[in-house]
Structures are given as C-alpha cells and as structure tokens.
Amino acid sequence: MAPRAAARLETLGFDNVREYRAGKLDWLAAGLPTEGENNNCPRAGDASRKDVIVCGLKDRIGEVRGRATAAGVDLAVVVDDERVVLGMLWSKQLELDPDLMAEKVMRPGPSTYRPYVPIKEMADHLVEHDHDSAPITTSDGKLVGVLYKSDAIRLAASATACVRKMIT
C-alpha cells in the first residue's frame, strides 16, 4: 500500500517522498510509542506477569519446581543468557524426575506473542487455542513476561475488538 501511495504522490507533483516500508509493525515491534485508541486499553506486555520463574538449560527440574512452588506458579520458562526463550516447563514437565535437566524435558519452541498485541485479541486467541498462558517476548525472542488467560480475559472485558489483527 505504501509503495503505491508514494508513487501516486510523486505523480501528483510531490518530489520529496520517502517510504517507511517496514511500517507500523516495525515501529511497534521496537517498543516505540504510538498514538490512538489502543493506548486506552492494556496490551499483552502490560498485562503479562513479570515475576516469572526462569531457568537455564542445565538446571535440574527439582530445583526449578521448588522455586515455582514457592512462587505459587505451575510453569517456568527456559531461557538463554540473554533471556531468549528456548522452551517451557509446564506443570507436567515440572512433575518429572527432579534430577533431569530442563533441556531434556522442556517443550521447545513455544508460540510467543509480542507485547504490543491488544489484550482483547490476546484473550480471544488464548481462549480459541485453549492456552492457559503464553510467553510474551520481544521480536528478538527475549522474555518480557507470561500472560495468563485469566488476566487477559479479566482485562479484556472492558476492551473493544480491534480492526487490525496483530497476531500473525
């Protein structure tokens, strides 16, 4: 759309036209501020819980489970040194042999979602796909937090549906 707009403006006599082809998606993915109605309702990043239990590939399940239990949660996120998400330990994996390493039992390559997705869309998505929670990451895969379906549904109750769908 932008290439055609730029071309049309040039034919209309504008001789200094530039095209930001990466567009609004690139801007949002960089975490830069926007203006508009979506700023009145929370987004996935705002609503995600930041006090997430994280562990490394070599951490033992028993130790991770202990931390998760103490925190009152039933999941942990396996990350690398830069907090890039590598896998998930859901309750089922946390119940396995405590001597196993996270790397051996994690669910690799989980679906992740960007912080800018409006909460209404996130809630609908989690319900539709029957996910109780979802990791929220930056576009380069770094963990922002975990969004729980219950939080998303509660916050989405007063939010309106958006025209632009942001989950791709």
Add this chain to the structure above:
Amino acid sequence: MARLIDRETVRQMVKDGAQLVEVLPKEEYAEDHLPGAVSHPLKQLDEEAGELDPNRPVIVYCWDSA
C-alpha cells in the same frame, strides 16, 4: 521512485519537519498510529493530497512491507 528509509531516519526526518502520512484505512489509524502522523488512506489520497505541503518531505507508511 520514493527512497526507502528505516525507523531511525523516520524519527530524524519527522524531528526536522517531515510530514508523516499513514495510508491505511482510517479505522486502523484511529487504533494506532505513529506519533504526529496524519491519516490519508490510499483510496482517498487523490482527494486529500492537497492537504499536504509539497515543499516539505513526505514519509508514507502502512502496516508492513506487504
């Protein structure tokens, strides 16, 4: 043909006075737009182009490269 620019160049050019134009439908502009952008949807561009200053740079954008 319009020159392609990246995010940082957008920020600098807007700071220097360039006009930022979102060409998506107005409903999408209403939800989210870049700070300072104006809405001129592609389908209405012919009628609305006169609202732009031809003496200042114009930056157009939509959702992504698609």
